[in-house]
Amino acid sequence: MLFRSCLATYCAFLGIELTSIKPAPTPFLDESKDEHCVYGKDEPTGELAGTAASPLMQVMYLARLARHDLLRLINRLTSFLVKEKWKTSHDKKTLRLMQFLKFSREWAQVGFVGDPIEDLQLVLFPDADLASDKSDLKSTSGVMLCVMGKHTFFPIDAISKKQTVQSLSSTEAEIVSGNYGADRKSTRLNSSHANISYAV
Helix, strand or coil: HHHHHHHHHHHHHHHHCCHCCCCCCCCCCCCCCCCCCCCCCCCECCCCCCCCHHHHHHHHHHHHHHHHHHHHHHHHHHHHCCCCCCCCHHHHHHHHHHHHHHHHCCCCCCCCCCHHHHHHHEEEEEEHHHCCCCCCCCCCEEEEEEEEECCCEEEEEEEEECCCCCCCCHHHHHHHHHHHHHHHHEECCCCECCCEEEEE
């Protein structure tokens, strides 16, 4: 399975055994308690600097294909793939990602369709956190597009993207996310008049 390939590649780069990776129930470290998750020019270069792209690109493919819950973390980590930017905190976050992959290896994305096509509609679910990136206090937009009906729920696409400016409130961050989702999804559907419902 694809998750095994992700874990095997990671272990091969570090020269460790798969059995040394202990499962973790969440993909994120608690940065308020982890003294290694610091930000600044004095943080040491990470062990995976220059080589993290291979295991992370495999996880990104998995995330985009069927594990949308991984998008937030993997997109953030891949923004530091330049060797000079990769720090020890990114090593720790990558390890935690692999621990979560091992924990959730049986998880699967499920979609079901039980309605005629005329009873289906596109529904967009936008959301955002507030200042989740501790390095610059910018928020992250999360958007999921689904086909829905009375007996239908089928995910089509999902996006996690760091916002380009700081938001002053969670409401502002969510408005930015909703606007981004509406614009992006209409573009992908090749229509500015796509009939999309918004779940708020």
